[in-house]
Amino acid sequence: MYSISSSAREQLRELANDIKERTQLFIGYPVATDFDYSEIYPLFNYFLNNIGDPNRDSLCRVNTREMEKEVISFYASMFRAPQDDVWGYITSGSTEGNLYGLLIARERYPDGIVYVSESSHYSVSKNAHLLRMPTIATKSQIHGELDYEDLRMSLAKNKSKPAIIVANIGTTMTEARDDIDMIRRVIEEVGIKQSHIHCDAALAGSYATFIKPRRSFDFADGADSIAASAYKFLGMPEPCGVIITRASLRVTHGDEVSYIGNLDSTISGSRSGHTALMAWYRLKQLGVEGIRRRYKQSLAVAAYTQHELEAIGWSTWRNPGALTVMLASPPLALVTKWQLATDNGWSHILCMPGITKERIDMFISELASASST
Numbered sequence: 001m002y003s004i005s006s007s008a009r010e011q012l013r014e015l016a017n018d019i020k021e022r023t024q025l026f027i028g029y030p031v032a033t034d035f036d037y038s039e040i041y042p043l044f045n046y047f048l049n050n051i052g053d054p055n056r057d058s059l060c061r062v063n064t065r066e067m068e069k070e071v072i073s074f075y076a077s078m079f080r081a082p083q084d085d086v087w088g089y090i091t092s093g094s095t096e097g098n099l100y101g102l103l104i105a106r107e108r109y110p111d112g113i114v115y116v117s118e119s120s121h122y123s124v125s126k127n128a129h130l131l132r133m134p135t136i137a138t139k140s141q142i143h144g145e146l147d148y149e150d151l152r153m154s155l156a157k158n159k160s161k162p163a164i165i166v167a168n169i170g171t172t173m174t175e176a177r178d179d180i181d182m183i184r185r186v187i188e189e190v191g192i193k194q195s196h197i198h199c200d201a202a203l204a205g206s207y208a209t210f211i212k213p214r215r216s217f218d219f220a221d222g223a224d225s226i227a228a229s230a231y232k233f234l235g236m237p238e239p240c241g242v243i244i245t246r247a248s249l250r251v252t253h254g255d256e257v258s259y260i261g262n263l264d265s266t267i268s269g270s271r272s273g274h275t276a277l278m279a280w281y282r283l284k285q286l287g288v289e290g291i292r293r294r295y296k297q298s299l300a301v302a303a304y305t306q307h308e309l310e311a312i313g314w315s316t317w318r319n320p321g322a323l324t325v326m327l328a329s330p331p332l333a334l335v336t337k338w339q340l341a342t343d344n345g346w347s348h349i350l351c352m353p354g355i356t357k358e359r360i361d362m363f364i365s366e367l368a369s370a371s372s373t
């Protein structure tokens with residue numbers, strides 16, 4: 001067997017220590033940190049590749065396709081997709097999921113216009129650019145939700161073109177959620193007959209169905225495609241996500257590819273079999289009730305954080321049901337130390353699972369002493 005030098009081993013040890021420490025101070029990004037996948041470690045000594053369409057057999061037999069299908073049906077049922085017309089696959093994350101959503105929309109409506117809210121994630125306009133789709137930026141309201149009146153005006157000016165709307169189910173910065181019912185009503189009132197609603201549910205997709213007050217966002221509400229990042233709320237050592245849509249909208253390139261013995265219906269060719277395995281394992285651990293409980297616990301930490309910030313007189317607010325707590329930007333040293341994303345004078349704390357009240361207390365006391373000096 002091969003082995004590494006002692007200096008390389010030292011480097012590895014340092015990395016492990018650094019990462020451990022940095023993870024403790026990781027409160028500004030939407031990633032859960034409370035997980036343990038050691039039960040499936042043995043499979044990390046094997047190559048696993050879910051190349052091609054998850055619903056078809058492939059010549060490549062070292063795969064976790066069965067698990068991938070279970071993950072997709074778990075999300076499909078959370079998203080109330082029609083059981084007889086649903087399809088999806090595990091992506092590398094929601095950037096790819098959003099790309100697939102826009103691809104579907106473009107195949108349906110080649111002359112459609114993409115309406116992107118100014119609070120949307122940067123991957124949306126990047127993907128529209130990759131696909132050469134014309135886009136119109138729409139305004140968002142002060143807390144990040146789509147400005148439906150502004151959308152109405154933009155749609156009215158382009159009534160003759162199909163409308164492709166990207167709705168946010170949890171914006172990156174403030175976790176604002178758009179309302180699919182409202183969007184559909186606006187499209188209808190303007191008189192546009194052809195439309196596609198893609199939900200970017202990267203952030204909140206894994207728990208959106210449990211948020212109160214409920215916002216319309218899923219297939220039963222009228223979404224055409226939904227992308228979600230599985231690693232964010234569930235917690236995994238590696239990014240991955242899902243794209244779910246109606247089976248009739250799946251985009252395939254040509255006939256079966258003989259080299260892989262499968263349909264080429266995904267963006268990437270080779271796809272990780274390990275992320276599918278991890279997502280499957282995590283969903284087996286949690287189940288629907290586990291996710292619901294997890295969301296409630298995180299929500300309590302978010303409410304606590306907001307309360308403690310108010311107690312020291314620090315400006316803070318939070319969208320209804322959100323795990324994202326907005327706060328006036330702390331001094332730069334704290335922003336750096338606690339890895340807080342900052343925009344326009346505001347920063348945020350994401351109360352994802354793994355963040356404890358003790359961790360929040362530690363941050364708040366540093367904030368209180370930094371602001372009193």
Ligand SMILES: *Cc1c(COP(=O)(O)O)cnc(C)c1O
Binds near residue numbers: 203239241
């Ligand atoms: C994280 C995120 C994305 C991108 O997802 P990746 O998994 O990083 O590719 C897209 N949209 C929103 C709203 C996000 O929060």
